[in-house]
Amino acid sequence: MSTIHPDTILIIDFGSQVTQLIARRVREAGVYSEIVPFQSAAEAFKRIKPKAVILSGSPHSTVDIGSPRAPQEIFDAGIPVLGICYGEQTMCAQLGGKVEAGHEREFGRADLTVEEDSALFQGIWKKGTHHQVWMSHGDRVTALPEGFKVIGTSKGAPFAAISDEKRHFYAVQFHPEVVHTLDGARLLQNFVHNIAGIKGDWSMKTYREQAISAIRRQVGKGRVICGLSGGVDSSVAAVLIHEAIGNQLTCIFVDHGLMRKNEAEEVVSMFRETYNIPLVHVDASDLFINALEGVSDPEKKRKIIGRLFIEVFEKEAKKLGGAEFLAQGTLYPDVIESVSFSGGPSVTIKSHHNVGGLPERMNMKLVEPLRELFKDEVRALGRELGLPEKFIGRHPFPGPGLAIRCPGGVTREKLDILREADAVYLDEIRKAGLYDKIWQAFAVLLPVQTVGVMGDGRTYEYVCALRAVTSVDGMTADFYRYDMDFLAQAANRIINEVRGINRVVYDITSKPPGTIEWE
């Protein structure tokens, strides 16, 4: 997005994997920022007239010929500049210092010693104290440019933090944007509030307004189609886009029959009745479930669902008479997960079906207003847009739905049993007040039948596994430690109320080595 904003921090991206985290920390400090790739930084600098600049890290080495540089103007403009990792190195190289290729990489947690007081550390770190920081670098600064002094050192980086307090230039070899640098967020706050002098009154409300004008600018009078999944991300994207361009937007909800109990109906009624957003609801459950019958390989199941989803979506989009734009609720973690850092192939653990493929096939341009945001920020934006709290706080739900919670072959009967068990389990979680403490909780129907006894009779029915995990971002997870009484109550209700299940087990695997879903 690029709307001129009077108090902007310009973040120049040299290709680090964590540049978006810098933007996120700046947003958390209530300050607006824009990330621009180094190639267009000079143009952006002129256009945006930022209050301060942050230079990101990079996979490059400043020592290499042709490695990227910051536009010289930013150092001549009299505004504060903060260099991070590669940002420090290029700053030194450009201002007359020296950087050399290191023989050893310094990676992970490091201990920083504060050598001098500095405006960057004010109110946070005092001279002589030690702090945990996170490093990831090979090259290092070996001589400082004129006017600079060392304000922090670590074992592997004698120039771990440097400053020219007069010119308001600061640079750190460590990454303040990642959580492993324990006070990193506060250092960045210091930079944007105290050093750059920006108040910090930017909020999701402003993000919403800026996103709306950016969507209007991008789309003009064009038509947009948005694929709704029933989840938070695509719904927030759709509501935001509708606010920007009204009925130029049509949503298509491909109902694959693999949703949780009542979920499809809830989505349709929310969109049609509450928001009055044009919505095509395609009931394609027969198509999906017939195609899945007899398929038990998890990747084959995912591939079938992905392929059918695209086919149905494409057919419906054609019926609408075509549109130039395709809207997606892509989040920042989807962007980093689906683009391999090295450009080479990375191992596919599971093929997620909701990113990639569709736009190229359909020859449409993408509208992705959430591309810069993390999950919790999307929730905040959803609240800002007035979406109901119960909907916004929903646990994530995978694109392939209940099919991947039914290991082995999927049948209508199994899906119905699973839906009921899942609803009872979630009801118990809500009643116990645990829903918001858990990242994701769901039932899995195992392809195993066991013997039981109910009343005077023998039963031979399915086993249901219950799963609940805590997580920050879904990348790693820990199983949730329930009280045994809770598990007993949930298991009891499932066995009593759900025909077809006579045994319940609890999954105590964390991620890694497990994954959150079973397939």
Ligand code: XMP
């Ligand atoms: P795993 O099972 O890989 O899941 O540990 C991590 C998170 O991703 C969700 N998930 C998906 N989400 N499409 C999605 O939109 C998918 O194909 C998909 N597969 C897994 C999962 O529910 C968890 O939150």
